[in-house]
Amino acid sequence: MILTHRIIEGIDIAALSGRLVMADAPQVRQKLLEIIEQGNGKLILNLAEVGFMDSSGLSVLVSAFKAARAKSGDLALLYLSPAVRSLIELTRLQQVFAIFDDEAAALARLR
Amino acid sequence: MILTHRIIEGIDIAALSGRLVMADAPQVRQKLLEIIEQGNGKLILNLAEVGFMDSSGLSVLVSAFKAARAKSGDLALLYLSPAVRSLIELTRLQQVFAIFDDEAAALARLR
Amino acid sequence: MTRTITLAIESQAECIELLSGALGGLCRLLALPAAPIEIAMVEAVNNVVEHAYHGEPGHPVWVEFEWAPNRLSLRVRDRGQPMAPGRLEAAPALADPDPAALSPRSRGLTLIKSCMDTVEYEARDGVNTLSMSRALATGESV
């Protein structure tokens, strides 16, 4: 699992690549919570390169979502890979997460 | 393993598709030997759709080659898939088998 | 004709990926719908590593993959602490999430039940088995 991070206009943009599964979830959760902690609680998470995700991965997204909201910020998901999209739709979490196919739109939402 | 067979100008053209491995070798050997037996001993074997071949598969080719030669005919291999090509080159059997990338050329050789 | 292969790892989160790799190759070979099958297997194995063995490495985890033309069966086995009776049955069906009360946990059994047609659990003679199966449309492909 590789995590890259940049900041645009006070909004954190993190991209994950690899498999987001139980072996990697604790580390990724901690990194995302640190980013949210140190920033404004506005996080865009690019999931285009996540080839597989299990319920541990989902729980990382939920943790980040709650931490961002707790800081009066928000989480936006950007570019879901097919595997991620099907898991999120299966669990109906698209009703909870803001999902974008365009970085500018995600930035506009969080600005 | 699927075997299709047609005859052009007295030359048998058989195409294999699937995995040519130990489980399938006896059946394929028998079919090819029947074709050679019933025909003129001139056989073109299309291997484009053979996704994997092991030494049992090689031994089928050798049996067909010997049967064709025994009938004063010949065996021509047509369109090797990458897996077949690498096995044949590993065992240096390209020194023995006539190999073609063009059906017309294979037909010309056997005519 | 039914054909069976058994995959075995030790109870370490890092090895679960190997099960996924092997399963992915089997699904590709047999033209099975890989996504739900992988989710079901990974969730079942996660649970074994986390709950049956309490995160302790070095214990055996088996996945039996049994293919028949019209049905795929997976049996995940362990020698750890059995799941409490009724726990599988109690796992809720998939439902609309409540944004106010989102839990980061407890979706494993629910996902397994939604990805497979039948799910059963048995603890016997020190071996626990979660059996799952999914009907295959003949010629069903990815």
Place this chain on the structure above:
Amino acid sequence: MTRTITLAIESQAECIELLSGALGGLCRLLALPAAPIEIAMVEAVNNVVEHAYHGEPGHPVWVEFEWAPNRLSLRVRDRGQPMAPGRLEAAPALADPDPAALSPRSRGLTLIKSCMDTVEYEARDGVNTLSMSRALATGESV
């Protein structure tokens, strides 16, 4: 870190394909050179089914797949009749074929030796193990 997965089938030619499927998925996951690894495994398992078990179905065949970043090891195990001592060593290296004296047989051990860097055989306590390994260029890919 070394990671291991064991694949097991019964001694039936029709089940060898499942080993190939699983191995193919593992090679894809780990970006290993699939072609020589699959040849080596299939030839070793063919030999177990054909020679160690004399074509009799219902006996166990195990393939242990052990991955380290710089080396892949495969161990093929059976409980059948052991290979005669010296047989592996006697298998000839790959050489130019003689068109006049082509044999349809006996390329298995030769292929295994040419696809892998090390090949060893041990019969002990009723279990026979053919161990093979291949160095991996770090980052070597298909």
